[in-house]
Amino acid sequence: MADREHDVSTTATTPLFEVRDLQVHFPIRRSGGQVARALDGVDLEWRRGEVLGIVGESGCGKSTLGRALLGLQATTSGEILVDGEPLEDADLRAVRRRVQMVFQDPYQSLNPRQTVGAQVLEPLAIHGIGARGADRIARGVAVLEAAGLRPAARFWDRYPHELSGGQRQRVVIAAAMALQPEALICDEPVSALDVSVRAQVLHVLMTLKRERGLSLIFITHDLGLAWALCDRIAVMYLGRMVETGTAEQVIGDPRHPYTKALLSVVPSPFPRDRVRREILAGELPDASRIPTGCRFHPRCPAAFDRCRSDDPRTLAAVAGADGHRAACWLVDG
Amino acid sequence: MSASAPDLPADVLLDVRDLAVAYRNGRGEEVRIVDGVSFQVRRGEAFGLAGESGCGKTTTALALLGLLPTSLYRPTGEILLNAADGLVSIHKRTERGMQQVRWAKVSMVFQGAMNALDPVMRVSNQIGEAIRLHEPGIDRRGVEERIAELFGYVGIAAARSRQYPHEFSGGMRQRVMIALALACKPELVIGDEPTTALDVMMQAQILQLLEDLRRDLGLSLILITHDLSVLAETCDRVAIMYAGEIAEIGTVRDLYAKPEHPYTQRLLAAFPAVGGPRQLAPAIGGVPPDPADQPTGCRFAPRCHRVQDICAAQAPALRALDDERAARCHFAPWPTGSTT
DSSP states (O other): OTTHHHHHHHTTTSOSEEEEEEEEEEEOTTSSSOEEEEEEEEEEEEOTTOEEEEEOOTTSSHHHHHHHHTTOSOOSEEEEEETTEEGGGSOHHHHHHHEEEEOSOHHHHSOTTSOHHHHHHHHHHHTTOSOTTHHHHHHHHHHHHHTTOOSHHHHHTOOGGGSOHHHHHHHHHHHHHTTOOSEEEEESTTTTSOHHHHHHHHHHHHHHHHHHOOEEEEEESOHHHHHHHOSEEEEEETTEEEEEEEHHHHHHSOOSHHHHHHHHHSOOSOGGGOOOOOOOOSOOOOTTSOOSSSTTGGGOTTOOHHHHHOOOOSOEEOTTSTTOEEOOTTSOO | OOSSOOOOOTTEEEEEEEEEEEEEOTTSOEEEEEEEEEEEEETTOEEEEEOSTTSSHHHHHHHHTTOOOTTOBOSSOEEEEEETTEEEEGGGOOHHHHTTTBTTTEEEEOSOHHHHSOTTSOHHHHHHHHHHHHOTTOOHHHHHHHHHHHHHHHTOOGGGGGSOGGGSOHHHHHHHHHHHHHTTOOSEEEEESTTTTSOHHHHHHHHHHHHHHHHHHTOEEEEEESOHHHHHHHOSEEEEEETTEEEEEEEHHHHHHSOOSHHHHHHHHTSOOTTSOSSOOOOOOSOOOOGGGOOSSOTTGGGOTTOOHHHHHSOOOOEESSSSOEEOOTTOSOOTTOOO
16 A cells, blocks of 8 residues: 555556466365465466456366455465565455356355345445445445346345346346446356346446446356357466466367366367367366376377377467467477 | 047147146136147157146146146147057046056156155166066066166166265256156157256267167157257257247247247347357247236247237237248237248
């Protein structure tokens, strides 16, 4: 905060969040000191105004990463920078006001014993925003309507169980937007919703982004969604990014064999687009037994000797593609 | 209709005719949640049933298995299964009679495998129970051999059959469910959102497994899901359901190339395709109608982006457009190039 003036000159280029070699390890009970490495050296940049997709299978660490960004998850080592400043030095309350989180299951975020109105007023009260009474209520009404719950009066006194799944997720989004955040971290925000409702909720999010210049993270396993909505995509495997770049680079010209395999199995509604499916055998290995060498090598169709012994620790730049990087020995720097 | 149900063509395994499923509301009125549904499933075919929650797709499946909850009944409908050992009129069977059919001729794989498996019972005992139910004379060794064979089909080491359901991951549990569904050598397997809770790679594994089993064992498959891209990958023909009725039916190839019902058009666009347009398709506004309060005209009219005056006034019939395709829209077929 003391360097505010200095910050102004760098704001345009300083990412909103920067993550360097982030590690989050969980001790395993009664294992004699073994740990699960949920995050195992994550590097990531989230730029202002950007829609960033974090893509991977369950258990790859993508939700842990989302929580770590907001200081909701203790980290083992590595750095998280907010506006270039270490998160540990930042005022977490202020960060959580500026960056809100939307989870997959609206029930996880809503208090079943609170009315819709109370849910959107609560964050305002906690952060002491606006005057108690009419001012806060006006703000609450405005965010509910912006989230598509119109007229807000019809929903104000209802309880979560009286709403549909899509309406509940809109309440979550409205409560998150009440603090006028700069950014939202959305963890599988629509995967629990029905098909038509899903599109409605996505439209709400994208409209908010367009009108308020929000930065967004979409944590998802849905590559189609990432392709349609994200500016940049980071593909995560077993606690680490394996490929990053613009959506066109990562989806249009994937370089990591894991990204290629994921893309080949995404069901396509256009049968003629079908590429040969590269179905990986087995499951994501346990985060307490991360393979040596390249962590992907036991499932990789292109693995060779070096992959079994050497860890492609840094993301190598793909030649001729600015910003496109992959952690694979087959990608030459 | 009768003891002498007309013979079905040999290549048709299942014939559903004018099926309705209803409940009585507080005022004693009949409320239909499935209404006039007819379709056939051919031998060896994978048939898809798609639509939003509440459209009647799962209720239809439960009717095929004789598993409707007691609050529901069938005002109309015939369900004929052209089984290898003779025609079965499922709609006439009592619960006792259905026990001869369920699992042995028609079986089901549910969405949440954990709900269908008994958590305190070894997997081998659960599958063994199903086998013994239909082959009372089978000895212990026969059961073990059969379980090993079933686990071989679904790609799990036979030794793991001694484990409990919670010892399996989500994908593995779904494989166990499939083994259970195959235990009594059914001719038709119904999968109700069998991959919805799974990640994309696990989903691909399970869908591939179902495809392999269908081919190797000569099964017919009904796949129920809201994800039209999953059906595109696995099915030969699909029926799109809306508000208890079939809105459109046809081969995957034709229906996806040129969806004729505006609902199908929007449903197809709802799942952005990798490599497709980099934008969100327009959402289908609103919610499906309350079954107790259906619109008088076309049931989709209040949400339709191409609605005309006639739509609110008159309910369209499901009209055949060619041998394979039918759509419940006054304006089908739409001129080429207008189906957006």
